[in-house]
Amino acid sequence: MLKTCEITSKQFEITNSDLEFLTKISPTFNGKRFEIPPPTISPEERMRRRTAHRNEWSFHHNKSAMSGKPLISIYRPDSGYKVYSHDEWFSDKWDPINYGQDFNENKSFFEQLHELDKNVPKLTTTAFNNENCEFTSGTGCCKNCYLINCSEYDEDCYYGKLIQSSKNCVDCAFIYDCELMYECFYVRNGYNCKFVYYSQNVVDCWFCDDLKNCQNCFLCTNLVGKKYHFFNQALAKEEYEKRVKEFVGSFQNFESAKKLFNDLRAKRIYKYANIINSENCTGDFINNCKNCLNSFEMNDSQDCKNIQVGVNIKDCMDCSNMYIKPELSYEVLSTLETYNIHFCLNVYYSNNMWYCLNCKSCKNCFGCSGLQNQEYCILNKKYSKEEYEKLTAKIITHMQKNTEWGEYFPISMSAIPYNESVAQDYLPLSKKEIENKNFKYGQEDPFSKHQGPEYEIPDNIINVKNEITDKILTCQESGKLYKILPAELKFYKQMQVPIPRLCPNERYRLRLKNRNSFTLYNRTCTKCFKPMQSTYSPNRPEIIYCEECYLKEII
Ligand SMILES: [Zn+2]
Structure with a gap:
């Protein structure tokens, strides 16, 4: 059946299997069955309502409501919520049962639950079984990581999202079973790669997109099982190494490579969706x-x-x-x-x-x-x-x-301002739109301009000295100040990549742009015109192939 979304007034579909699912989970209490009614808002608005309660990236200096000690938190100090450190929250020094409330028939349930939730202290970040990962949230079983989220079983990873079972990776997102990766996006099983996107089983590759089982490739797209390729052309090992050497380590050369890479990416063949073995x-x-x-x-x-x-x-x-x-x-x-x-x-x-x-x-x-x-x-x-x-x-x-x-739970119950929530990543709103919808808006902390002379970052990483980790750098995009961690510098030197000129926030924001929004469009394959569902809208300029056409072409 078709229903009209109570928020957007757009129609959305509720299928028989959706209704069967709701019937299956409808509970019985005190001998009475309580049917769960069909949703009243569209799947997209349901996603917004839910994810407005999750903060993955905005960390704040807050303090423990138990000890008064400073701590890092996903909750703002002005949020009105109390936070405890992990040790405190899991200790027996407090009992959440002491905050118990009687049910009051004269108030709405959400109002009462919100009251309770505002009183009960919160775990300062949502993280479990980590070691030395204070500035992370939505993480588990990680060690020595910094500013990562949605990540499990990682070691020495910095600045990233959805990093699974990986080691020594910086500025990456959606990577699985990877090691020594820099600025990579959606890679499975990669080793020692820089700027590699949408690839599997890749080793020693630079500026590549859509590779499978490849090694030593530079500025390549849509390749399977290749070695020593430069601009999709096979080269002798010595020639390949000579050409790559001209680029490495230098910021200027990396900028040129990125331009060439973006041109290649615009022309490559895309599969309608990244769906593997399903x-x-x-x-x-x-x-x-x-x-x-x-x-x-x-x-x-x-x-x-x-x-x-x-x-x-x-x-x-x-x-x-x-x-x-x-x-x-x-x-x-x-x-x-x-x-x-x-x-x-x-x-x-x-x-x-x-x-x-x-x-x-x-x-x-x-x-x-x-x-x-x-x-x-x-x-x-x-x-x-x-x-x-x-x-x-x-x-x-x-x-x-x-x-x-x-x-x-309504968005008004969220402890997170909308602009700091994951909903803002999925369905971004301007400050004005946020305020018009009566959602919370978190003011950005004012940031000061850099005082004193600007530190001149050497073009090539080999000329960067350890002193840079004491310097304050200014982001070329946002003007915000940022620093390079000693472990980060060591990583850049090892990987032969230049010091980033953008602050971690800008890098994160740009990286997430590699992902289409979570909307499925009905469109056709560019080659055989077969109808299919894709996150690439019909008016996107890219070449989008169906599974069959893609497999025929990319070998
Ligand atoms: Zn096709």
């Missing part, structure tokens, strides 16, 4: 998946719809940032290992949870915030199983009257 999937960046529709950045997953970032997930609809085997979820943002949780935010290692935020190792809770190892709680108050069933049934009936049942 069956019956639509979306983009999908690997080893089955029956995942309108989903993006998905790995090893099945039977999902409308997902942004999923690793090993099953039977989920309208979810974002789901990791390590979550199963059976609707409208959830950010989980690890959960079963049957719905309308939740940052809930980990838990099951049968409804409308909960920031909980770990819990089961059977409704409308709770910041709990650990609890069961049968409502608004952070403990109940017996029978009382829990009864009160939950009463609250859902109340929510049905207020049209809250079946809806995710």
Whole structure:
């Protein structure tokens, strides 16, 4: 059936299998079944509402509400939320049950939950089992990393997004099983590459796009199984090395190479979507998946719809940032290992949870915030199983009257200003638009101009001295000040790449532009005119091939 989005007034489709899914997850409390109603807003607006609650990149100097000690936080000091360090939050020095509230029939449920959530201290960043990774969020099992997010099992990685099982990578995004990579985007299994995009099994490559099983390639696109190629032409090893040597290390030469690279990228053949080893999937960046529709950045997953970032997930609809085997979820943002949780935010290692935020190792809770190892709680108050069933049934009936049942937390409940949230990456809004929609806007900290003489960065990395790590540099794009970390300098020298002239924020922003927005268009293959769904709109200038035409051409 077609429905009209209550926010945009645009029509969107609800299929029979969507309805079957909602029926399957509809719960029974106190002997009464509570059907989850079909969504009232479009999948895109649902994504906006959910991801407006996640901050991946904006870090703030805040202080612990327990010890008063300074700490790094994804929550602004002026947010009105209390934050604890990881040690404090996981300690027994506080008990979130002490913040418990009685349910009040005269107030809306979201109003009461928001009140509770504002009182309960938050974990300063969402990170687990890391070592020396203070400036990261949305990370797990990482060591010595700095300013990365959506990343697991990494070591010595800096400035990046979605970095999985990788080592010594700087300024990269969407990379898996990589080592010694610089400015790479969507690469699987890469070693010692610089400016390599959309590639698999690549070693010692520079400025390349869409390579498979290649080594020693420079300024190449659409190649499979090649070695010593320069501008897509085979060269003798000595000649290749001579040509590459003319470029390395120098900022000016890199700028020239980037221009040539951009020209090559505009002319190359693109596959309609980055879907690898998958069956019956639509979306983009999908690997080893089955029956995942309108989903993006998905790995090893099945039977999902409308997902942004999923690793090993099953039977989920309208979810974002789901990791390590979550199963059976609707409208959830950010989980690890959960079963049957719905309308939740940052809930980990838990099951049968409804409308909960920031909980770990819990089961059977409704409308709770910041709990650990609890069961049968409502608004952070403990109940017996029978009382829990009864009160939950009463609250859902109340929510049905207020049209809250079946809806995710409103954006007004978000602890994150819209412009610092992931929603801003996916669906950017101007300051004015944010204010017109009554979302929070986080003012940028004022930044001062550099005092004193500007440090002149040598053109070639070989001439850069260690003293640069004491200097304050000015971003050529934003005018913001930034520094080079000692480990970063060592990396640039080893990789023979020049010092970046842009600050990390600008680099991050530019890198994310390599990804199309999460909208699927109906269009045709440039070659055979077969209809297909792609994130490349029909009026984009690139050459877009269907799977068959692409495989015939790129060998
Ligand atoms: Zn075709």
